[in-house]
Amino acid sequence: KAGVTQTPRYLIKTRGQQVTLSCSPISGHRSVSWYQQTPGQGLQFLFEYFSETQRNKGNFPGRFSGRQFSNSRSEMNVSTLELGDSALYLCASSFPRDKPTDTQYFGPGTRLTVL
Amino acid sequence: GDSVTQMEGPVTLSEEACLTINCTYTATGYPSLFWYVQYPGEGLQLLLKATKADDKGSNKGFEATYRKETTSFHLEKGSVQVSDSAVYFCALLPVAGSARQLTFGSGTQLTVLP
Numbered sequence: 001k002a003g004v005t006q007t008p009r010y011l012i013k014t015r016g017q018q019v020t021l022s023c024s025p026i027s028g029h030r031s032v033s034w035y036q037q038t039p040g041q042g043l044q045f046l047f048e049y050f051s052e053t054q055r056n057k058g059n060f061p062g063r064f065s066g067r068q069f070s071n072s073r074s075e076m077n078v079s080t081l082e083l084g085d086s087a088l089y090l091c092a093s094s095f096p097r098d099k100p101t102d103t104q105y106f107g108p109g110t111r112l113t114v115l
Numbered sequence: 116g117d118s119v120t121q122m123e124g125p126v127t128l129s130e131e132a133c134l135t136i137n138c139t140y141t142a143t144g145y146p147s148l149f150w151y152v153q154y155p156g157e158g159l160q161l162l163l164k165a166t167k168a169d170d171k172g173s174n175k176g177f178e179a180t181y182r183k184e185t186t187s188f189h190l191e192k193g194s195v196q197v198s199d200s201a202v203y204f205c206a207l208l209p210v211a212g213s214a215r216q217l218t219f220g221s222g223t224q225l226t227v228l229p
Binding site: 004006031033035042043045048050055056058090092094102103104105106107108109 | 158221
């Protein structure tokens, strides 16, 4: 069974630009969560989508947004990029039973560098 | 709010040494607890988990026991290998509601020398 896939794996952008990252969950998983990983702040929760609806959101500015499609694939968008947005962005998907204890399985991440 | 405190790293061990990485948490109720591992240049891989008090999670020689009385979930391995070199993250998932928001510790870098 294929794991969580994320594209692209690496991105280089300049300040002020916008970027879209993509995540394909494990087949059959309906919940997708996004996390930002930086050396200074560690791993921080961005948002979670389930059945095309944002169910939970972390403490990030409105420049960070996301969506989920009917096939459970998800995208996140960052507008007006800042240097501090440079990070590894990780996507995780959860088993379809949708219980709170369901394990989240992570993708390899997208490394975003903002110059 | 919920929080996870991990032992500061980095940790350097010789092959076949014993490993303990401390993890304590603050949360209401009985959260689920996880250990994830991150190898260089990769995402997070689930190492083990425990969903209720006194549960022991185990995988690949690693173990951790959910201790409600001490709010701890320490990771242990009796004999580490060079291939265990990675960053280890302790995390919790709240039970209340349907939130999938994992709260992570700061991570512990482990280096195992041959």
